Amino acid sequence: MKLSELLAGHDHEVLLGDTETRITGGACFDAHRVSSGSLFIAVPGHREGGLELVGPALARGAVAVLVDRAVPDAVWASAEGVCVVRVADTRKAAAVVTSRYYGEPGRAMDMVAVTGTNGKTSVSYMVESLLRIAAGARAGVIGTAGSRIGDELIPMPRSVLTTPESPDFQYLLGCMRDREVSTVVLEATSMGLLTHRIDRAFLDVGIFTNLTQDHLDDHGTMENYRDAKLRLFQGLCRRAVVNADDPVGAGIRAMMPGAVSTYALDAEADYRATDLSMNALGTRFTLHHAGRKYPAAIPVPGRFSVANALAAVAACHLLGHDLTGLVTALDRMPAVPGRFERFETPRGTSVIVDYAHSPDSLDKVLTAIRDFATGRVVTVFGCGGDRDVTKRAKMGEIAGTHSDLCVLTSDNPRSEDPEAILDQIAPGLAASGTRFERFADRREAIAFALDAAGRDDIVLVAGRGSEPYQTVGEQLLPFSDMATARELAAAQA
Numbered sequence: 001m002k003l004s005e006l007l008a009g010h011d012h013e014v015l016l017g018d019t020e021t022r023i024t025g026g027a028c029f030d031a032h033r034v035s036s037g038s039l040f041i042a043v044p045g046h047r048e049g050g051l052e053l054v055g056p057a058l059a060r061g062a063v064a065v066l067v068d069r070a071v072p073d074a075v076w077a078s079a080e081g082v083c084v085v086r087v088a089d090t091r092k093a094a095a096v097v098t099s100r101y102y103g104e105p106g107r108a109m110d111m112v113a114v115t116g117t118n119g120k121t122s123v124s125y126m127v128e129s130l131l132r133i134a135a136g137a138r139a140g141v142i143g144t145a146g147s148r149i150g151d152e153l154i155p156m157p158r159s160v161l162t163t164p165e166s167p168d169f170q171y172l173l174g175c176m177r178d179r180e181v182s183t184v185v186l187e188a189t190s191m192g193l194l195t196h197r198i199d200r201a202f203l204d205v206g207i208f209t210n211l212t213q214d215h216l217d218d219h220g221t222m223e224n225y226r227d228a229k230l231r232l233f234q235g236l237c238r239r240a241v242v243n244a245d246d247p248v249g250a251g252i253r254a255m256m257p258g259a260v261s262t263y264a265l266d267a268e269a270d271y272r273a274t275d276l277s278m279n280a281l282g283t284r285f286t287l288h289h290a291g292r293k294y295p296a297a298i299p300v301p302g303r304f305s306v307a308n309a310l311a312a313v314a315a316c317h318l319l320g321h322d323l324t325g326l327v328t329a330l331d332r333m334p335a336v337p338g339r340f341e342r343f344e345t346p347r348g349t350s351v352i353v354d355y356a357h358s359p360d361s362l363d364k365v366l367t368a369i370r371d372f373a374t375g376r377v378v379t380v381f382g383c384g385g386d387r388d389v390t391k392r393a394k395m396g397e398i399a400g401t402h403s404d405l406c407v408l409t410s411d412n413p414r415s416e417d418p419e420a421i422l423d424q425i426a427p428g429l430a431a432s433g434t435r436f437e438r439f440a441d442r443r444e445a446i447a448f449a450l451d452a453a454g455r456d457d458i459v460l461v462a463g464r465g466s467e468p469y470q471t472v473g474e475q476l477l478p479f480s481d482m483a484t485a486r487e488l489a490a491a492q493a
Helices: 003-005 050-059 092-099 121-134 166-178 190-194 224-234 247-253 303-318 324-331 359-372 389-402 418-432 442-452 481-491
Strands: 013-016 040-043 064-067 083-086 109-114 139-143 148-149 182-185 203-208 237-243 261-263 271-278 281-291 292-298 341-346 350-354 375-379 406-411 436-437 458-462 469-472 476-480
Touching: 003 083, 003 092, 013 190, 040 050, 050 064, 064 190, 083 436, 092 166, 109 121, 109 224, 121 139, 121 182, 121 324, 139 166, 166 182, 166 418, 166 442, 190 224, 190 458, 203 224, 203 247, 203 303, 224 237, 224 247, 237 247, 237 303, 247 261, 261 303, 261 375, 271 303, 281 303, 281 324, 292 324, 303 324, 303 359, 341 481, 350 359, 350 481, 359 375, 359 389, 375 389, 375 442, 389 406, 389 418, 406 418, 406 442, 418 436, 436 442, 442 481, 458 481
Parallel strands: 040 064, 064 083, 109 182, 109 203, 139 182, 203 237, 237 261, 261 271, 350 458, 375 406, 375 458, 406 436
Antiparallel strands: 013 083, 139 148, 271 281, 281 292, 341 350, 469 476
16 A cells, blocks of 8 residues: 555655555564565654664665654665655554554454453453354454464464554454454553554454552553553443443443443442352352343352453443353353463362462452362462562462462562562561462472472462463563473372
């Protein structure tokens, strides 16, 4: 397509060259991923992009550059024959340009976005599973565990985010449309929303799960974090599914009058669950909607899991799928990788791997475990480096309050000293009065927990879920909590 077609109707100023230039190699923020015929979008502060890397992008074949500020004179020397266009905000423009380049693929599919502190991955997996089981639909998922159609992953660079930058996001939507996907469900992170990554997705349903403390390293205050989440409901989606048990939900209903459906366990709502009964294998409940009752069951224990299931059912129902069929499909859903994923060791110890990495999510997972535990609860956990430090002692106290033994260890330390992170968690654990041990090495920590646990005990390995790598400094080291726990447990036999 011509650059003029991609920018039509969007305010811009041509600094150099001709917007009749044809873009044949896609668009990207990362200079090292530029190919011949590409549009390079110079996003300020982007680790692999920005004005500093216009030169390398041109050397790799970029035929046009989008900027939102003055270009250093040194760049012009290598820009012969290149079109350079200035816009007010390169991220906003990128959403428009890349959506058009791929033919606005969001318009061709049902689009569902899930936001909230906790539950995004679980709800997105549940929506995909319900559509496949109840309606035989072909659905795509974009989120923490990558992008896939059914069980088939779409290969993307390892650096691609949970909510991909708009060039990657629109490329993925184009792939899914071309492979006859009928519905796409994606995780909309607070930073993804704040930086316009899913603008021009043409979302049919936006889901809000909850708001609790997390990501204050990015947003500074809970108010800023909340406002970033709320962007989803300020013109990006046509309808919303909102957790009425969370006070933020009332604000969303005011933003989208007449377009919000609610779900809840405690408050009055359009989709409500009562009569919860749980054991180690799952939860039974009654789903209420429009004056009717539906017996339901899910293969995951915990109130939070029921809330996630209600959100998924409500979204699918809004898309036009039969409610009875959706409820019937609930107990046939497969486990979500790294979310309350469990196995039993040869010793008779139950091991649960869960992504819980915020105070609220850790509290909910441990509360659910306590509801069915018959033996001791041993919790292995840590906190991520280069992230909100104010939650560390809180998570220590929560883990200690709900556990009989805690094993403190590294999560993804990133650039921080692992021992320093453990030092910040330890006061919270000490305040709980629960015994704890500490091993900076995560494998050693899991091994200790398994050795300390016996028959009928439960070992929770929290914080990383299905992540296949541990980030230590600049390195991505292969490490799976589930694979490590299974290997160590087998060695005990």
